[in-house]
Amino acid sequence: MTMKKEKDKEVKVTEILAVPVTKESIRDSLELVARSVVGTQSSYMHSMILLDNLFRLPNARELFDEDLKEQAKDLWMKIKSTGLQLNDPPLLFES
DSSP states (O other): OEEEOGGGOEEEHHHHHOOOOOHHHHHHHHHHHHHHTTSOHHHHHHHHHHHHHHHTSTTHHHHOOHHHHHHHHHHHHHHHTTTOOOOOOHHHHOO
16 A cells, blocks of 8 residues: 655555564563553453564564563463463464
């Protein structure tokens, strides 16, 4: 999908919406999920979707150090304990 920019120059929507993902932004996202997990059932679903998107990043294995993996795993298990039927992400549960 493209959008018109000044002087009829086309630009891809993904270029506009692209945000670099760093360890710090992942840490911030995990903190946001941690605060949301105690909320309503809909917050569990939104939190799970956010985590799933982080796990699917092309460079997720490089971004998630052991500390971030432990935080994410703890959150994943809390969300899963609410009754959501989830497959565990390999990034967190592989040997």
